[in-house]
Amino acid sequence: MTTLWMDVAWRRGAFALQAALRARPDEVTALLGPSGSGKSSLLRLAAGLARPDEGRIGLGEKLWLDRAAGVFVPPQRRGVGMVFQDYALFPHRSVAANVGFGVARRQRRVQVAVWLRRLGLAHLADRLPHQLSGGERQRVALARALAMEPQVLLLDEPFSAVDPRLRQALRELLAEVLAETGRPTLLVSHDLDDVRYLADTVGVMVAGRLHCLGPRAAVFDDPGTREAAEVLGWRNFLPVEGVAGCEVVGPWGRLRLPEPVPADVAWLGVRGERLRLGSPRGEGLKGRVLRITDLGAVRELSCRLDCGLMLHVRRPWDEPLPVAGSEVGIQLPLPALRPLRVKVGGRPHRPCSVVGEWQAKGR
Amino acid sequence: MAGLDLAPLWLTVKLAALTVVLLFVVGLPLAWWLARTSSRWRPLVEAVTALPLVLPPVVLGFYLLLLLGAEGPLGQWWMAFTGRPLAFSFTGLVIASCLYSLPFVVQPLQTAFSQLDRRTVEAAWTLGASRFKTFFTVVLPQARSGVLTAAVLGFAHTLGEFGVALMVGGNIPGETQVVSIAIYEHVEALAYDQANAYALLLLGVSLLVLWLVYGIQRRDQGLR
Structure with a gap:
């Protein structure tokens, strides 16, 4: 079992990328982040399609790149199966010829047949890419990457060009295919659903930095920084003006948390689902409901607090809610509050609490 | 029109075919480099490549004559190696034609290469x-219409060459007398019938070649 690891710095003009990560062989590691955050660049570095300015990349014992020692293994000899964002299929080659491109001649027929069948493409073997639907092209790209039996699988926004209706079916197919491979898989996406469905380990990238990396549930529960929390869909951030032990003070009031709070915490974050509504005369923060948005399974109440802050409370769709314009009290459940830093510091980047534990286990 | 000397025609076709082959050897790597490089030298190389488009053929031919002539550096070198002069020879004419038709081969190739989806190369x-x-299994097949255009334009442009051919090749029947020069000579001698025969042949060949290209391109687009 071999782990893909990298610790790189890469600069292009004003954009600086700096990240260290390990992708374990029995897992799907997802990099989540807005477009332009550098997650695709990280994949290109892993594939050998770009070279970092400094750093090291390798697979297990094998060194793929070491800037200091002048080591560079070209993409041809890394054995990485890459699925490109718009698939990059060979337009002049049939589906079967695309899938067989990376396979040695002697195994080609068998491998192509196996993977076409596996991904439900057997009836399309002789078609050209432009004769296929988006979902079919996506499967051809996946089959082409898998047929070469890569040591590492790299997926760059694999579903971004697919009709949303088809996405879920493709995710399920991919999850099934990935489950039986013992290779590290690195998935880049800006879609939370991709990550929920496919990833075991999640890293959040913002502006060229890896803000946290850890088991999916742990990262979703405690992103560590405000930027990472925003990428994960959090919307409630209480500014912190002062910290003393367990005490936290802000324009919204004062709280005593169950555990001591680090001094550099700038925000308390909380998921909308964890907020409770109460009477405006009861405990908690006071505010007014501005609007109610129906999100399907939940409804979101956007409330302006008396101190001016906005909070977005999410409640199950069948729970009775106050009407827009009415005054409400919002209770902050202390165990659900997450201290968040502003952003990751200088190199080496400060991992969020989760990473320390996870890495210790991983070694 | 009876007894028309076909030697100038064969010579012209031979020259054009050889020129295209040589230009592909040089032009494929050059166009690939131009399409992909971010070097600061690219504009200069592009300008040099495009020079024959704007330069009067006589000017190009004049400098080529200085270069390839008995006193010129290339001419002297060639003389020392082979014992024969380069100017006013078929070999000299081939070299001149290659420079003259260079942009007609390089530019369509460069355009085709730069329109190519780079990620198919990376894939x-x-x-x-x-x-x-x-390059041969992914790049060239995708650029095939550019390759075809380059071959035809290079061929057709060499067919019609006059100024350069006159300066560098002169008018030696069977060696350097191409069709356009034969036409010029016949017109000078007021032998309009002869001139017309050659001119018609050139017109016919050119039309045929272009027709073929557009036909193939049409079929190609149908495939896309």
Whole structure:
């Protein structure tokens, strides 16, 4: 079992990328982040399609790149199966010829047949890419990457060009295919659903930095920084003006948390689902409901607090809610509050609490 | 029109075909480099490549004559090697034609290469294909309409060459007398019938070649 690891710095003009990560062989590691955050660049570095300015990349014992020692293994000899964002299929080659491109001649027929069948493409073997639907092209790209039996699988926004209706079916197919491979898989996406469905380990990238990396549930529960929390869909951030032990003070009031709070915490974050509504005369923060948005399974109440802050409370769709314009009290459940830093510091980047534990286990 | 000397025609076709072959050897790597490089020298190389488009053929021919002539550096070198002069020879004419038709081969190739989806090249690399294999199995097939255009334009442009051919090749029947020069000579001698025969042949060949190209391109687009 071999782990893909990298610790790189890469600069292009004003954009600086700096990240260290390990992708374990029995897992799907997802990099989540807005477009332009550098997650695709990280994949290109892993594939050998770009070279970092400094750093090291390798697979297990094998060194793929070491800037200091002048080591560079070209993409041809890394054995990485890459699925490109718009698939990059060979337009002049049939589906079967695309899938067989990376396979040695002697195994080609068998491998192509196996993977076409596996991904439900057997009836399309002789078609050209432009004769296929988006979902079919996506499967051809996946089959082409898998047929070469890569040591590492790299997926760059694999579903971004697919009709949303088809996405879920493709995710399920991919999850099934990935489950039986013992290779590290690195998935880049800006879609939370991709990550929920496919990833075991999640890293959040913002502006060229890896803000946290850890088991999916742990990262979703405690992103560590405000930027990472925003990428994960959090919307409630209480500014912190002062910290003393367990005490936290802000324009919204004062709280005593169950555990001591680090001094550099700038925000308390909380998921909308964890907020409770109460009477405006009861405990908690006071505010007014501005609007109610129906999100399907939940409804979101956007409330302006008396101190001016906005909070977005999410409640199950069948729970009775106050009407827009009415005054409400919002209770902050202390165990659900997450201290968040502003952003990751200088190199080496400060991992969020989760990473320390996870890495210790991983070694 | 009876007894028309076909030697100038064969010579012209031979010259054009040889020129295209040589230009592909030089032009494919040059166009690939131009399409992909971010070097600061690219504009200069592009300008030099495009020079024959704007330069009067006589000017190009004049400098080529200085270069290839008995006193010129290339001419002297060639003389020392082969014992024969380069100017006013078929070999000299081939070299001149290559320079003269260079942009007509390089530019369509460069355009085709730069329109190519770069990620198909990268995909081929990740799938283990060497740069060489990638070029011939992924790049060229996708650029085939550019390749065809380059071949035809290079061929047709060499067919119609006059100024350069006159300066460098002169008018030696069977050696350097191409069709356009034969036409010029016949017109000078007021032999309009002869001139017309050659001119018609040139017109016919050119039309046929272009027709073929557009036909193939049409079929190609149908495939897309």
